[in-house]
Amino acid sequence: MRPLRNIRRLLLPTLLLLLAAPCARAQGGRGFMHQEWTVEQGDSTPLVHILPVYVFSRPADLRRYRRLVDAVIKVYPIAQIARDKLRALETELAHLPTKKEQKAHIRKVYDEIKAEYTPVLKRMTRTQGKVLLKLIDRETQYTAYEVLREFRGGFIAGFWQGVSKIFGQDLKSEYDREGEDRIIEQIVVYYEAGLLR
Numbered sequence: 526m527r528p529l530r531n532i533r534r535l536l537l538p539t540l541l542l543l544l545a546a547p548c549a550r551a552q553g554g555r556g557f558m559h560q561e562w563t564v565e566q567g568d569s570t571p572l573v574h575i576l577p578v579y580v581f582s583r584p585a586d587l588r589r590y591r592r593l594v595d596a597v598i599k600v601y602p603i604a605q606i607a608r609d610k611l612r613a614l615e616t617e618l619a620h621l622p623t624k625k626e627q628k629a630h631i632r633k634v635y636d637e638i639k640a641e642y643t644p645v646l647k648r649m650t651r652t653q654g655k656v657l658l659k660l661i662d663r664e665t666q667y668t669a670y671e672v673l674r675e676f677r678g679g680f681i682a683g684f685w686q687g688v689s690k691i692f693g694q695d696l697k698s699e700y701d702r703e704g705e706d707r708i709i710e711q712i713v714v715y716y717e718a719g720l721l722r
Contacts, residue, residue: 590708592652593652593656593708593709593712594712594721595653596650596652596653596655596656596657597656597660597709597712597713597716597721598716598721599649599653600649600653600656600657600660601660601713601716603642603645603657604657604660604661604663604664605664607661607664607665608661608664608665610634610638611665611667611672614630614631614634614676617630618630618631631676631677635676635677651692651693651694654692654694655694655698656709658694658695658696658698659698659700659706659709660700660709660713662698662699662700663700663702663706663710663713668696668697668698668699669696669697670682670685670686670696670697671697673685673696682696
């Protein structure tokens with residue numbers, strides 16, 4: 526009787542694993558994606574794309590990376606909104622005939638953005654602020670300083686650049702996807718692929 530009981534105990538988990546295995550293989554695991562098959566000399570071989578793996582030398586590096594991931598998750602949607610608002614503003618300004626009407630429209634949009642996003646920006650950390658400045662440049666192809674100078678004037682842009690320097694930020698910081706911002710770029714790619722939500 527005892528061997529039969531042991532077989533029953535092993536049979537149910539084994540059966541469940543066998544039933545779940547085809548589903549797991551078809552969808553891919555957490556570090557790879559199985560999308561297609563190749564046929565070579567009559568043999569079918571799965572073509573597996575493996576995502577990169579980062580190895581950190583110290584726990585501090587992992588904490589810094591996690592902080593960057595959290596910052597990108599929080600501020601990337603704001604950078605996309607900034608891109609869309611800037612495009613809409615440029616389109617609307619092209620249809621306004623006089624400089625006076627353009628300035629009035631810029632002031633109106635500025636007041637709307639300030640009222641909506643000041644509470645959000647006040648709750649950001651320094652890391653999130655730095656990442657937001659970089660991502661605004663990534664999304665709009667303009668630094669925050671250039672946006673301010675173009676739409677609010679050189680004096681105001683210079684004033685806010687000075688204030689940002691006091692707090693360790695730089696409105697003129699450019700996004701370098703191949704250099705110092707390559708980790709942020711990789712996090713954005715993961716975010717856009719839906720791997721970080």
